[in-house]
Structure formats: structure tokens, C-alpha cells
Amino acid sequence: MVTFAPRKSHFDIGNEASYTNQFRGFFTLFWISLFLFIVSTYIRSVEQAGSPLNLEFATMMSRDAMTLALSDAVLVLSTGICVLFAKAISTGWIKYYWQGILLQHLWQATMLAVAVTWTFNRQWPWVQSGFLTLHSFVMMMKVHSYLSVNGELASVDKRARALLGQLKRAAEDEGGWDAALQAAESAMIQQESPVEIGTPDVPLDIPAGSTTSYVDVRTVATLRQRLLAHSGKDIGPPTPSEILSNHPSEKIASLAKAHTELEYELTGSIEGKVRWPQNISFYDFAWYQLTPTLVYELEYPRTQSIRPLYVFEKSVAFFGTFALLYTMVETFILPLTPTPEQSFARSLLDLAMPFMISYLLLFYIIFECICNAFAELSYFADRQFYDDWWNSTSWDEFSRKWNKPVHTFLLRHVYASSISSYKLSRQGAMFFTFCFSALAHELVMAVVTKKIRFYLFILQIAQIPLIAIGRIPAIRRNKLMGNIVFWIGLYAGFPLLCVAYVAY
Incomplete structure (x- = not known):
């Protein structure tokens, strides 16, 4: 259910597909526009208060930093x-x-x-x-x-x-182990189709004047196993169990095949070295x-080396984006922290845009800067930490795409495990996974706000009927409408949760 392969993230400048995308200019436009907006904010703050920032947020972040x-x-x-x-x-x-x-x-x-x-x-x-x-x-x-x-x-x-x-x-x-191997090798010779002459990896012994190629038995076995190898995995010469899987005795063949499959599970799936x-x-x-x-x-899947310039690029992107995020939070979110006396609708409107921009910046910091930098330092070649979640037409699609590391964990260790261990149906496993994820999110909110309200838990569980409605064919076909509904929900969700937890 979960596989790893060498891949690049969407916003990596080394991603050829993203670099040739027709909408790549909007990515550049976003950063330039945001930079100009922040600069104008700094200038306005200097004119009014004498400094670009008041550093109240920095003081809060640095509190008890050594203990943390x-x-x-x-x-x-x-x-x-x-x-x-x-x-x-x-x-x-x-x-x-x-x-x-x-x-x-x-x-x-x-x-x-x-x-x-x-x-x-x-x-x-x-x-x-x-x-x-x-x-x-x-x-x-x-x-x-x-x-x-x-x-x-x-x-x-x-x-x-x-x-x-x-x-x-x-x-x-x-008749013994060696005799069984010989019988299996003979059976393999009879089962194999003619091998193409001239293959560099196949040593051929062709007597003078002969029109028939004679191939060593173990060479044939090696060729057979290469065809059966998973995703290009170099498994080397065939093991005794792989050879015995062709034994004329059905009992020996079935036992050998079962043992071979278990050995595949016990061996690394990329290079087969571990x-x-x-x-x-x-x-x-x-x-x-x-x-x-x-x-x-x-x-x-591993890369061959660490690129210092790549790590430097991600580090610069991290600090630059974090500076933008810090400015957004301190200037446009903290001063507008809602209170019970404020208008509910006004609070939503004031916080919708700052929260959305902060979310995009935080997403970029975590999944593009931090994850890619650590991947480079650990030679990790699979950089698909997210997919095109911005094109989502439903909440289940968004949950699959925006955070691939957590999604793959839930898929393997919660969803699949609940099916195999507790014999749940697919629908039951999905509900269990949603509840597990919702409870984890609610715990984080309880720690952050020091309140137990279950607002986020209820909103996440409410996605289940919305997902079912979104799968109705008439609605599913209208992808534009689905994407609009998704963005409206995301826009409203962040300020709604902020007002609910802070003010109530």
C-alpha cells in the first residue's frame, strides 16, 4: 500500500515537470506580491510606531527556549x-x-x-x-x-x-537436498523458453557448427529470477528456494515458493542488500x-551525494519564508485575536486572509524547506512530501495529498492494520482512521488553547458525510464547483476554529 521511489517535490526548482508548467509564473507572482506587501507593512509600521515590528511575538517564542x-x-x-x-x-x-x-x-x-x-x-x-x-x-x-x-x-x-x-x-x-536441486534445475530447463542469443549477461557455449545454444542451468535460473524481481531489484543469483520452486513435486514446489515469498519480505525492496x-x-x-x-x-531509495548548494538554498528559503510568516502573525493575527465581545462575523472576515497566507507559508516551510533539507542530508530520494492538494475537489482528496508522510503512516499503521488485525470493513477502517486523526488533532488544540471543546474533532468527523455527498456522480463530475467549495471551506475553517477556541 505504501511504496517509495525517487521523486521530487512540486515546488522544487529542480523538478522538470513543475519548471515547465504553464502556471509557474503565478508562483513567482505570489512571492513578489507577498514581498511587496510585507515591505509596505514595514514602512507603514515605521511611520506609525518608529519600528518595523514590536517583537512581542519574538519575546513569546523565546520564552524558556533552553528548557524547550x-x-x-x-x-x-x-x-x-x-x-x-x-x-x-x-x-x-x-x-x-x-x-x-x-x-x-x-x-x-x-x-x-x-x-x-x-x-x-x-x-x-x-x-x-x-x-x-x-x-x-x-x-x-x-x-x-x-x-x-x-x-x-x-x-x-x-x-x-x-x-x-x-x-x-x-x-x-x-532423495536428498542436492538431488532435489538437480531435479528442479532440470525442470527449469524444460520450462524455459529459448533464450535470446547475444545477451551480454548470458555466457553461451555453442559448439562449432551447431545451430542450438546451450545455456548453463544456473544462468537460466538467474534470468528467470531477474524477470520476477520486484521493481528492478538486483537479487543476485537464485537461492535454493527459488530453484526448488520449479521442482516436479508439488509439495516441494509449494513449500519453496512460500519460503521465497517470505524471504522477499525479509529483504530490502530497493537494492536487496539488507x-x-x-x-x-x-x-x-x-x-x-x-x-x-x-x-x-x-x-x-537513496541519492548518491549531498549537494551543499541545495541545502543552502532550502536554508535561505526557510529563513526568508519564516520572516514573512512571523510578520504576518505579529501584524495581522495577534492584534486581531478575537474576544467574546467582538462580532463573530467581523472576526471571521478579519482573520480569513491572514490565516490563509500563514497556512500557505507554514506549509511551504515544513514540506518544501525542512523536509527537503533533511531528505538531502539523509540521502533520501523520495521527496514527494505533498501532492497537488490545491486542486482538491473534496476533503478526502485534500487529506490524502497535503501531508503525505502522515497520510502514509495512517494508511499503513491505522487503516490497513485495523482491517488486518480487527477485521474491520473498509468503511469501518476509514471511520476508525478519521476518529484517530481527529482525536490527535483535538489533543493538540487542547494543549495549545488549554481548553477542551472538541470543535475541531466535530468538524473533522463532519467531513465523513461531506465525503459521501461529494462522491455522488452529479457532484463528482463538476470539479470546478468541488474545488471552489474546498477553498471556501479552507478559508472559513481556520478563522472559525480560532474564534471558537479563543473566544468561546
Whole structure:
């Protein structure tokens, strides 16, 4: 359900498809217009107050900064415990099903509870509280994916070893292991279609005057496995199980095929160089922590080198965009913080545009600047951290596209897991995933605002009937209307939540 491939983000200047897009000029126009708007704001502020900014927001952000940095460092370093936990699972000291799963979830819940409690004890402003809570969620998801994948692979390895034992016993009944391999190789010769002469990778032994090519049995097996290899994966010469999958005995062939499939699961899907449990190490986990993904894999598509100029470009883009975001928040959002006495409609109108611009800037900072910079530093080649969410015609499409790392995590570890583990239907799994996501968002809002209101939870759950309505063929065909409704909802959503949580 989740695959990784070398891809570039939409707004990366190295993306050939985006660079040739007919609407690329509007991207440039957006930044120039925003820059001119901010400059005019600075000039107006200097004329009225004597300074471009009053730095009230900066004072709030820098409050208890050292404690926040140390707390975040402790949070990140504490996740290294899961390497020891995975080691214990791989050696059989802890059975993942179900003792390991219970310990894993207790630890994740404790980690999140400690972080949330700490933010309340420190009485931090909403910026610090929100940052640590969100980062705690990120760490919790990374830990969950790491342990879930390694726990599942431990189970797969156990089944693979049991199947290999059955396969060896079945081979002994057929005259021994070597005899079974020879019989399978002979069967492969008979099943293979003629091999094209002249292939560089195929050494041919053609006697003088002969019109028939003779190909080594193991060469034929290698060619066969190359055709079966997944997404260009170089698996090298065929394993005994791959050869025995062609054995005339149906019992041996079926056991060999089943063992081969399990071995594929235990091997990295990109280059095939990592086989579980070789991946369980502090070095591998640290690399995974640096990689901007929430789904753990034995292997990821990698780049060849780090480009210093690319990292510099993303760093400059980060600081420049953050300066714009800071100005927008301090000048157009904080002074207009709603109160119960203010007009509800007026507050919505005043905050709609500043919140939308701030959202776009924050999106660009996180998914284009930060994620791409960390991807470059970790040699991570899959840069599709978002898709064209601005073209969304429904809320389910938006939820799939705007935050791909979280979406892939929910898809694999919540949606798919609820179907396989709890036997839920697709509709039931979707509802469960929506509730899980909505509760997580509501927890963040409770920490930030110090209030429990469930406004955001209700709005997110309300998307489910809206999604069903949007799938009506008459509505689904009108993509322009769907996109207009989507943008109106996004425009209204941010100020609506702000007014609801702050004023009420």
C-alpha cells in the first residue's frame, strides 16, 4: 500500500515537470506580491510606531527556549530505547504478539503523556506547547512504525525458518537436498523458453557448427529470477528456494515458493542488500530518525551525494519564508485575536486572509524547506512530501495529498492494520482512521488553547458525510464547483476554529 521511489517535490526548482508548467509564473507572482506587501507593512509600521515590528511575538517564542531545547533533545534521545526493544524481539526474548505490542503501546502512550504533562507544568505559551506536542506525535509515529515493522518481520522470519525446515525434510524424502536441486534445475530447463542469443549477461557455449545454444542451468535460473524481481531489484543469483520452486513435486514446489515469498519480505525492496535483522542497530535507527518519513522500511531509495548548494538554498528559503510568516502573525493575527465581545462575523472576515497566507507559508516551510533539507542530508530520494492538494475537489482528496508522510503512516499503521488485525470493513477502517486523526488533532488544540471543546474533532468527523455527498456522480463530475467549495471551506475553517477556541 505504501511504496517509495525517487521523486521530487512540486515546488522544487529542480523538478522538470513543475519548471515547465504553464502556471509557474503565478508562483513567482505570489512571492513578489507577498514581498511587496510585507515591505509596505514595514514602512507603514515605521511611520506609525518608529519600528518595523514590536517583537512581542519574538519575546513569546523565546520564552524558556533552553528548557524547550533540552526537553526536545531528551524526547528524541529517549526513542533510542526502541532499538534495544527490537533487539529483544529479534532474539526471541520478547514475543511481539502480543506481549511486545502491549509494551509498545504502553511506552508510546507514556511518552506522549509525559510530553503533554510537561508542557502544562512549564506553563509554556501556545508556540512552545504546540511544538513539543506535535514533535512528540512525530516521534511516537516513528517509534510505532519502527517497532511494528520489526515485530512483524520477526514473525515472518519465524515462519520462514519453519518452512525451510519443512522444505528440507520434504527434499530428504525425494532423495536428498542436492538431488532435489538437480531435479528442479532440470525442470527449469524444460520450462524455459529459448533464450535470446547475444545477451551480454548470458555466457553461451555453442559448439562449432551447431545451430542450438546451450545455456548453463544456473544462468537460466538467474534470468528467470531477474524477470520476477520486484521493481528492478538486483537479487543476485537464485537461492535454493527459488530453484526448488520449479521442482516436479508439488509439495516441494509449494513449500519453496512460500519460503521465497517470505524471504522477499525479509529483504530490502530497493537494492536487496539488507536482510532482517541486520537492520536493527543504533546507526540504522539514527538514520531513520534523520529521514523525513514516518513509515519505516529496510531500505529507501537513496541519492548518491549531498549537494551543499541545495541545502543552502532550502536554508535561505526557510529563513526568508519564516520572516514573512512571523510578520504576518505579529501584524495581522495577534492584534486581531478575537474576544467574546467582538462580532463573530467581523472576526471571521478579519482573520480569513491572514490565516490563509500563514497556512500557505507554514506549509511551504515544513514540506518544501525542512523536509527537503533533511531528505538531502539523509540521502533520501523520495521527496514527494505533498501532492497537488490545491486542486482538491473534496476533503478526502485534500487529506490524502497535503501531508503525505502522515497520510502514509495512517494508511499503513491505522487503516490497513485495523482491517488486518480487527477485521474491520473498509468503511469501518476509514471511520476508525478519521476518529484517530481527529482525536490527535483535538489533543493538540487542547494543549495549545488549554481548553477542551472538541470543535475541531466535530468538524473533522463532519467531513465523513461531506465525503459521501461529494462522491455522488452529479457532484463528482463538476470539479470546478468541488474545488471552489474546498477553498471556501479552507478559508472559513481556520478563522472559525480560532474564534471558537479563543473566544468561546
